[in-house]
Amino acid sequence: MLADLVRKNRSYRRFYQDQAVSEDTLRELVDLARLTPSGRNVQPLRYMLSWTPEMNAQIFPTLAWAGYLTDWQGPEPGEQPAAYIIILGDKTVTPNFGVDPGITAQTILLGATEKGLGGCIVATVQRVRMTELLKIPERYEILLVLALGVPKEEVVVETVGESGDIKYWRDEAHVHHVPKRKLEDIILKF
Amino acid sequence: MLADLVRKNRSYRRFYQDQAVSEDTLRELVDLARLTPSGRNVQPLRYMLSWTPEMNAQIFPTLAWAGYLTDWQGPEPGEQPAAYIIILGDKTVTPNFGVDPGITAQTILLGATEKGLGGCIVATVQRVRMTELLKIPERYEILLVLALGVPKEEVVVETVGESGDIKYWRDEAHVHHVPKRKLEDIILKF
Numbered sequence: 001m002l003a004d005l006v007r008k009n010r011s012y013r014r015f016y017q018d019q020a021v022s023e024d025t026l027r028e029l030v031d032l033a034r035l036t037p038s039g040r041n042v043q044p045l046r047y048m049l050s051w052t053p054e055m056n057a058q059i060f061p062t063l064a065w066a067g068y069l070t071d072w073q074g075p076e077p078g079e080q081p082a083a084y085i086i087i088l089g090d091k092t093v094t095p096n097f098g099v100d101p102g103i104t105a106q107t108i109l110l111g112a113t114e115k116g117l118g119g120c121i122v123a124t125v126q127r128v129r130m131t132e133l134l135k136i137p138e139r140y141e142i143l144l145v146l147a148l149g150v151p152k153e154e155v156v157v158e159t160v161g162e163s164g165d166i167k168y169w170r171d172e173a174h175v176h177h178v179p180k181r182k183l184e185d186i187i188l189k190f
Numbered sequence: 191m192l193a194d195l196v197r198k199n200r201s202y203r204r205f206y207q208d209q210a211v212s213e214d215t216l217r218e219l220v221d222l223a224r225l226t227p228s229g230r231n232v233q234p235l236r237y238m239l240s241w242t243p244e245m246n247a248q249i250f251p252t253l254a255w256a257g258y259l260t261d262w263q264g265p266e267p268g269e270q271p272a273a274y275i276i277i278l279g280d281k282t283v284t285p286n287f288g289v290d291p292g293i294t295a296q297t298i299l300l301g302a303t304e305k306g307l308g309g310c311i312v313a314t315v316q317r318v319r320m321t322e323l324l325k326i327p328e329r330y331e332i333l334l335v336l337a338l339g340v341p342k343e344e345v346v347v348e349t350v351g352e353s354g355d356i357k358y359w360r361d362e363a364h365v366h367h368v369p370k371r372k373l374e375d376i377i378l379k380f
Contacts, residue, residue, distance in 0.1 A: 001194065002304050006222050006297060031373050032196050035347060037311055040257060041356050043371050046378050067230060088378065098313065099334065102292020106226060107196060110300075114192050121227055123288065127255050135380050144289065157225060166231050181233050188236050188278065190325050190346060 005110050010157070013066055014079040015149030021083035023051050025115060026142065026148075029085065039098035046140060048086040058133050059084050063145060064124035068167045080183045081119070082149035086130075088140040108146055111153045118151035161183070172188035192370060195300050200347070200368065202308035203256055204269040205339030211273035213241050216338075219275065222301045229288035236330060238276040248323050249274050253335060254314035258357045271309070272339035276320075278330040291333045298336055308341035350375070 026049040033047070050056055060081070065074035075081070085108060089097040105121050114118050122145040131141055153176055160166055161181040168178045216239040223237070239244055250271070255264035265271070277297060279287040295311050302309050312335040320332055343366055350356055350369040358368045 001299075002192075002301050003222060005192065006225050006258075007303075009227075011227050027373065027377065030377055032193060034370055034373055035196050037199075037299070038342060039203050039311075040311060041358050041368060041370075043356055045378070046376050048378050048380070066267070091259075099292030099295060102289030102294075103296040104292075105289060106293040106296050107192075109227070110297075111192050121229075121289070123229060137380070140378075166233055168231050172295075178231060180224055181226055183217065186224060186233070186236050187217065187220055188238050189240070190220070190327070 005113050009109050009113040010155035011120045011156060012151035012153060013120050014153040015081050016152050017078050017080045017082055019082055019150040021051055021117060026051060026083055026085060029108045030109045032107050033104035036107050037104045038100050042094050044090050044093035044097055044103055045100055046088040046090055050084040062126040062130040063122045069170060076129045077162060079152055081147035084148065085146040089143050090139055090158040091141055092139050097143060105144055106144060112148055117148055119146050119148040122147055138170055195303050197302040199299050200345035201308055201310045202341035202343060203292055203310050204265045204343040206342050207268050207270045207272055207273050209240055209272055209340040211338055213239060215276060215305060216241060216273060219298045219301045222297050223294035226291050226297050228292045232284050234280050234287055235284035235290055235294055236278045236280055240274040251294060252316040252320040253312045255303055259360060271337035274338065275336040277334040279333050281331055282329050287333060295334055295336060302338055307338055309336050309338040
């Protein structure tokens with residue numbers, strides 16, 4: 001059931017780095033994204049795949065991790081993502097990528113979850129640096145990076161408490177806690 | 191399998207209008223969206239539900255349909271959506287809703303597909319008119335409208351041809367054709 005996948009699809013930031021994700025798996029995930037809705041069906045998104053330790057090592061330092069965990073600089077060697085899908089927008093197709101990036105990112109992550117993988121949408125990217133390192137032509141804008149791998153952490157969903165604080169946090173056992181708003185707080189009635 | 195849901199989840203614009211969608215169903219769909227990733231986990235999205243003929247009738251005239259079908263003004267009475275989920279952004283939470291709207295819209299539509307429903311993401315909305323009609327407080331920005339119902343049309347996915355034309359089109363039998371780009375055209379190699 002989709003609800004199980006949605007529940008299981010947490011944002012994972014620590015991985016079994018030595019458990020590789022194959023190019024074929026990444027291609028299957030992009031093939032899912034290929035069939036999703038696109039504003040005016042212009043399909044402006046493009047994808048770069050990374051599954052080798054060499055290319056992964058180039059991508060990793062351009063990404064920022066878990067802003068709320070100020071004492072954590074991101075996954076250590078050995079726990080870094082085993083693969084990436086970089087979502088680019090082709091500016092020669094449209095200047096406005098609308099809601100396509102969110103649609104495809106979520107679809108890919110649900111697909112990854114179904115395959116026993118997990119991942120994280122990274123939006124804070126050193127774009128100039130990544131563009132140079134990966135020699136991305138000027139027509140493409142870096143929109144999102146999906147970090148992927150076999151998750152090596154536990155993530156639990158909780159309910160936002162009285163304080164209204166939505167910041168995720170990690171306990172002493174390194175379990176990652178994510179407060180989500182209640183259904184009655186997000187459905188509006190006027 | 192997710193791939194089946196993704197394939198089945200087409201943008202439908204004609205519905206069995208008399209086949210109602212219950213409030214409970216809409217709430218279940220929003221509950222799926224509730225558990226999706228949100229940038230910095232701020233969860234700024236809010237949802238208004240419409241499932242009554244009266245409220246549906248208010249919403250329908252504020253929406254634009256299928257821009258490429260210039261000789262079609264949208265679904266006729268009897269084929270209009272049986273329900274809507276209006277996705278709003280709470281500007282007091284954040285001014286930037288990031289990719290959250292696409293994530294939640296796709297999740298809701300996949301959930302609707304699993305329930306035998308179908309829908310369409312409508313981004314071209316007469317926002318001022320809708321705000322007035324539904325008395326939406328100023329703190330909320332109308333982001334997307336999801337039109338929902340039991341689909342009353344056939345939609346087929348095709349491959350973009352030599353011409354590169356991505357415009358969807360309808361044949362004489364009113365079958366809706368959607369050209370999608372090939373996998374090799376969206377995966378970039380530099």
